[in-house]
Amino acid sequence: MLRRIISTRAVCECAMNREAGQTGERGPLLAASMSDCGLVLTISGSLDSRTTGQVWQPALEALRLAQPRQLTIDASRLTYCDGAGAALLLELGRRQSAHRGQYEICSLDPAFRALVDLYSRSSGESPQPKASQGSFLEQVGRFGVLLWNDVTKLTAFVGELSVALARAALRPRIVRWKEAWLTAELAGVNALPIIALLGFLLGLIMAFQSAIPLHQFGADMFVANLIGLSMLRELGPLLTAIILAGRSGSAFAAELGTMKVSEEIDALTTMGLEPVTFLVVPRVIAAVAMTPLLSVFASLLGLVGGAVVMLSLGFPFVTYLIQLQSAVTAGDMVGGLAKSVVFGIVVAAIGCLRGLQTKSGASAVGDSATRAVVSGLVLITVVDGIFAVLFYSLGL
């Protein structure tokens, strides 16, 4: 028994010294003493959210070591107590009652007493535990179901969009052409500088990179073939689609997502206006009209970039042009254009779909924009793969 009391004192003194060393006179002071009727903790000074932490552990530790039948808090010299202080006083009481001891707070200022009483009266409901995430297998299953649901929704949306586009083709009057024009300007015309710049640099870089290895074989001339084929068939449409996904797919998702969050989509539906016809069709039309044009520009500027390199390597421009003409056929050009039309549809449609799927809340629109870009890029790659197989088996 004696040893235990000594060790309790030691803990408390140590706590007091540490406290005094750290904050000087303003912090609370804790003193513990054992008497016949149990442990007395004297707390003096201020117990607020800034200072309570200094005595929290020592006070609980003293209680744990002493395990008295009666715990008395002497609060006569307590100058201030807020929610944090009340939490300490209540926690001491809770631990004391957990092993059926007596607990008393003496000489607590009535103002602080009211505070402690308010918190002690409120029902001790603890938060309900969140439903567990489930085992690894369960999570994989859930993810699979989510993915499957997404594919189903995408399929349904493709169907809905096809019907809406067919209807628009039969009755062009129902298309909101004003909005389509506006979108064409935003997604197409305004993207021209960046597409032109990137196309030019891409052509330039590829020409430089390939010039050195081809020079080793004396095949410098074939840089023109490489640039021409790769830009027209592959990189022009791909570059355009990626820029479109980043610039416009995300914009469509954010725009429609905001409309969803502010109930504007609901408002359209109850006016009897189909959101797909009203919002998605003009955007898809604009994207389909603009993507091939942008793609042509990207390819053209890529060829210009290649020309710059060839000129700097000492080839006359005419030579480059003739070499290009011999390497590239109209089929390559048409194939690239066909691809970019499909890319345009895919990027615009997935952007709009993600926008319409927006849930509520502040972060939902951001999520949709991100999902639009990611899904857009994935679908572009998949479609490009399909085209590659198709062109190969058709011998194009």
Added chain:
Amino acid sequence: MERSTPIIRVKHFTAAYDGVVLLNDLSFDVYRGEVFVILGGSGCGKSTMLKHMIGLYQPAAGAILIDNEDIVTAQGPRRLAILKKIGVMYQQGALFGSMTLLENVRLPLEEYTDLPNDAIDHIALMKLQVVGLGAAALKLPDEISGGMRKRAVIARAMALDPQVLFLDEPSAGLDPITSAELDRLIVSLSRNLSITFVVVTHELPSIYTIADRVIMLDKRVKAIVAEGKPQQLRDHSENAWVRQFFNREATAVA
């Protein structure tokens, strides 16, 4: 326009979300020309009820007849015909942010009528003037106050002269004066144009001003716990919770 004939009939309506029943087996009628208020505490499903009534959600069971046509099963042109009879004001207004007020009101007219352009302009402006927004017609929704926005939504909802207007929390976020002005507008439209109003709210002062009849939903029983005139419910309801609601008494004071 007989006041005693129902325009909306809700029959054995049950709403569920993710398999959890929110409202169970509700039946009630809304009569022509009345201001009908759906009342209830937070989270009791009043807005859900409204969204089912305007056909945005599919109920788990039951029928919702608007002018004898079931909005739950109607498809295509029949559904469109029902939607033309109703106008909706959403909690957040839902004006189209990129269009001026006039363009917002013009939109349903452009989509559904063959009226010439200047006639549409004329009608749209007329609707805006009725709600006191003639001067602000060419402003964007961002440029006007919250109270004006709510009135603009009413003007848009009235564009096609609907028989029923649904209002979701019309006075949410408005100061008492603006809120009272909105109430006066609702009463005036109801009297002068014989429009039926279905209003979801929990704003007591405005209920006394506008409501002809009230139903109260309680989330504990997931059903209607009271039906009648507001004064009557306040003073004579047998349900203690209903009296408590009308007298603004709190439960379980700490």
